[in-house]
Amino acid sequence: MTPGRLRTFCLAFDGAVEDFPFGPETSVFKVEGKMFALSALDARPLTVNLKCDPEIALRLRAEHPAIVPGRHMNKRHWNTVTVSGLPDRTVRELIEDSYDLVVAGLPKAARLRLNHP
Numbered sequence: 001m002t003p004g005r006l007r008t009f010c011l012a013f014d015g016a017v018e019d020f021p022f023g024p025e026t027s028v029f030k031v032e033g034k035m036f037a038l039s040a041l042d043a044r045p046l047t048v049n050l051k052c053d054p055e056i057a058l059r060l061r062a063e064h065p066a067i068v069p070g071r072h073m074n075k076r077h078w079n080t081v082t083v084s085g086l087p088d089r090t091v092r093e094l095i096e097d098s099y100d101l102v103v104a105g106l107p108k109a110a111r112l113r114l115n116h117p
Helices: 003-011 054-063 088-104 108-113
Strands: 016-019 027-031 034-039 047-051 067-069 078-082
Touching: 003 016, 003 027, 003 034, 003 088, 027 088, 034 088, 047 088, 054 067, 054 078, 078 088, 088 108
Parallel strands: none
Antiparallel strands: 016 027, 027 034, 034 047, 047 078, 067 078
16 A cells, blocks of 8 residues: 555545644544544655554454554554555555544544444
C-alpha cells in the first residue's frame, strides 16, 4: 500500500477527516474529532498507528512481526503497523477495525449521523 492509497482509504470512511495537530509531517485521521489512524506518510518504512481492542492487539502482535505496540501511543489500545510487512487487504481490515472501534465509542447521535447504529 502506498502513502497515497493509505490516505485515500482512511478518508473514504463516513465523516473521516485528515488533520495535522502534531505538525505537517504527521497525518492524523479522525472521525467526530477522535483519532483512528496516525501516520507520517513520507516516512520509510511506511507505518500507521491504529486503535485496536487490547486482547486482539496482543494476538496480532504475536502473529505478525510487522505489528508492534503503538509508538508514542497507549500501548494497550494502539498498534503500530509496518505497512510493507502485511498484505494490503490486512492493512485495510486493520484500518477499518480501528475506525469501527472509534465510532462504536461515539455518542448515539454521532453514530446515527455516520450510519453506524
